[in-house]
Amino acid sequence: MKVSEILASILGLLLSIATYWGTLYFPKFPTPLAGPDFFPRLLAILLAILCLVLLFEALRKRKPSPVGSAEEAKGSKQTFFWRVILAMGVSILYFLGMRVFGFLICTFSYFAFLMLLMQSKKKILKTIIWSAATTAVTYVTFGMVLRATLPMGSIFR
Amino acid sequence: MEGFIHSLSVIFQPVNILLNIAGMFIGILFGALPGLTATLAIALLVPFTFGLPPVPSMILLLSIYNGGMYGGSITAVTIRTPGAPANAVTVLDGYQLALQGKAGIAISISLIAGTIGGLFSCLVMIFLSPPLSRIALKFSPVEYFTVALFGLSAIFAISGRSLLKGTISGILGLIISTVGMDEILPIPRFTMGIRDLQTGIPFLPAVIGLFALSEAFRVIEKGEVLTEITAKIGRILPTWKEFTGTVKETIRGSIIGTWIGMLPGAGGAIAAFMAYGESRRASRHPERFGKGELNGVASPEAANNAVTGGAMIPMMTLGIPGDTVTAVLMSALIIQGLQPGPFLFRDHMNVVYPIFSAMILSNLIMLLMGFALLPLTSHLAYVKKDVLVPIIAILGILGSFTISGSLFYVGIAVFFGILGYILERYDFPVAPVCLALILGPIAENSLRQSMIMSRGDVTIFFTRPISLILIILTILSVGILIYRQKKGTFISEG
Numbered sequence: 001m002k003v004s005e006i007l008a009s010i011l012g013l014l015l016s017i018a019t020y021w022g023t024l025y026f027p028k029f030p031t032p033l034a035g036p037d038f039f040p041r042l043l044a045i046l047l048a049i050l051c052l053v054l055l056f057e058a059l060r061k062r063k064p065s066p067v068g069s070a071e072e073a074k075g076s077k078q079t080f081f082w083r084v085i086l087a088m089g090v091s092i093l094y095f096l097g098m099r100v101f102g103f104l105i106c107t108f109s110y111f112a113f114l115m116l117l118m119q120s121k122k123k124i125l126k127t128i129i130w131s132a133a134t135t136a137v138t139y140v141t142f143g144m145v146l147r148a149t150l151p152m153g154s155i156f157r
Numbered sequence: 158m159e160g161f162i163h164s165l166s167v168i169f170q171p172v173n174i175l176l177n178i179a180g181m182f183i184g185i186l187f188g189a190l191p192g193l194t195a196t197l198a199i200a201l202l203v204p205f206t207f208g209l210p211p212v213p214s215m216i217l218l219l220s221i222y223n224g225g226m227y228g229g230s231i232t233a234v235t236i237r238t239p240g241a242p243a244n245a246v247t248v249l250d251g252y253q254l255a256l257q258g259k260a261g262i263a264i265s266i267s268l269i270a271g272t273i274g275g276l277f278s279c280l281v282m283i284f285l286s287p288p289l290s291r292i293a294l295k296f297s298p299v300e301y302f303t304v305a306l307f308g309l310s311a312i313f314a315i316s317g318r319s320l321l322k323g324t325i326s327g328i329l330g331l332i333i334s335t336v337g338m339d340e341i342l343p344i345p346r347f348t349m350g351i352r353d354l355q356t357g358i359p360f361l362p363a364v365i366g367l368f369a370l371s372e373a374f375r376v377i378e379k380g381e382v383l384t385e386i387t388a389k390i391g392r393i394l395p396t397w398k399e400f401t402g403t404v405k406e407t408i409r410g411s412i413i414g415t416w417i418g419m420l421p422g423a424g425g426a427i428a429a430f431m432a433y434g435e436s437r438r439a440s441r442h443p444e445r446f447g448k449g450e451l452n453g454v455a456s457p458e459a460a461n462n463a464v465t466g467g468a469m470i471p472m473m474t475l476g477i478p479g480d481t482v483t484a485v486l487m488s489a490l491i492i493q494g495l496q497p498g499p500f501l502f503r504d505h506m507n508v509v510y511p512i513f514s515a516m517i518l519s520n521l522i523m524l525l526m527g528f529a530l531l532p533l534t535s536h537l538a539y540v541k542k543d544v545l546v547p548i549i550a551i552l553g554i555l556g557s558f559t560i561s562g563s564l565f566y567v568g569i570a571v572f573f574g575i576l577g578y579i580l581e582r583y584d585f586p587v588a589p590v591c592l593a594l595i596l597g598p599i600a601e602n603s604l605r606q607s608m609i610m611s612r613g614d615v616t617i618f619f620t621r622p623i624s625l626i627l628i629i630l631t632i633l634s635v636g637i638l639i640y641r642q643k644k645g646t647f648i649s650e651g
Contacts, residue, residue: 005583008325008583008585015332019332022346026339026344027342027344032613033604033605033608034341034608034613035605038605038608039604039605040332040346043328043332047325047329047332050321050328051325053321054321054325057321080377080378083377083378084374084378084578087374087377088374088574091370091554091571091575092571094554095554095568095571098564099564107555111547111551114373114547115543115547118376118543118546118547119543131547134547138552142555142558142559147208148555148558148559148562150558151564
């Protein structure tokens, strides 16, 4: 029994129910098979069927499959799941913070944070140099060459 | 013919040659770095091509595509780690050759065979595309729906280890593709009141998230990994006898690769495995395969490079991408205001011919650059990931921002990055999501238009010959894949 597959199938079932539910509010069309609700409704039903098959297969499994997921490989290979959670959180903060703190501060901090996250032995000077250089190069490339309007940050206005 | 000759004057412009060289360098680099692929490089580079006219932008992206296919063989030979699934079978004989001190020859043979394979598939593409596009001009929504359905059958081929999970990923992608304003009735669907979602999920930030950011998250999870090179490069140029001994299998691989490339979702890995199997079967000395046989490198490498031209045929003529790379290439053309499909051949031959010629030139540049960079590229596995990963993440995020200058696109990239990471962590492949995102709207709209045409009569799909043939082909290809997975002989692009 694989807990991850059971969870995935339940999430899939919930998504299919939500999709089907959403289609109930779409207006009716003279030709039912050509309406805006037909295709998503069909997909919701297919997803529900496949998720039920996945759920059934996961419940039927007595022992973990030999071709396992990363979850099962944990014993043989060291992974750093907490790092991913941090990286995801910081990526969201980078996206949200750009409007407030601007491109330069956010890009420098984001790059430095990811570099430090990757290093087993922290190399502060190398991190600062790479972060500053990358920020400068991306600023010139995106802001000057590609002429993208990079957010300068509301706190500096 | 006149148009083709004119295209040569376009591709030989200094800027275009420089773009070809730059793209080739990036392609070889990304192909050679394990875990990074040509798809990822193309997705990251598409935003940079906005400021370029259509032809130069396609020259850059196509040379990345070609370079990526070859680049993967370098680390397959030197450190027994294929840069991409398409180079997995090259490990068998390539690494054995490396252990014998012949890594340089193995990489050279892979380069020469790859160039021949690429050129062969380009010629097939040039001769086959125009007549195919003329047939496609007569297509109605009925035929388009069945072509899209045939394209969607690729989901099964790129499903990775589990067809069930791959199909779930594909359906998830199709559901996501329905978000946005309905194209027939002006009503928003699943937009949750977010105004930016009314135009639908933007494809490029989604692909950048699915491939670039999720890859960055995956590497962050694994930590800093450096691989030591144990193999000696040795002599680089093969002898005349060594070269001529591989010509026959190179041609065999080229034919198989071009054919497989045209099929939806089949891709480089399947082509390489098939070519290897056929070469071994046809060989007088099959026992030499797996022990350092040069034909064991030539045949699969010719095949995976030949896939490039083959895969371009359905994308250019029908507007239906057969795999993830061509889906991203197609989006790059759409952004330039060009809709791939039969009308591209009717209305924009000034773009089509230079693209064809650029692919030929790109293969020749690959040969020259491959030899020039061979001593350098064999050390690519030393590239430190603590610098590379943040660069990929920053390029992905800023690339998404550049597309529209909107932070909403950055949000989409981050969302799909997290989604892609979660999916792959639990063995749900992301490639089907990507393919479904681009094929979903084509399939839905043509299905609904067909239903309006026939007043809801579904038999319309079985009464038209092309549509019926495509339905039979779809059932056959899905049936074969399911059968092969049950038999345990399933090779996947995922």
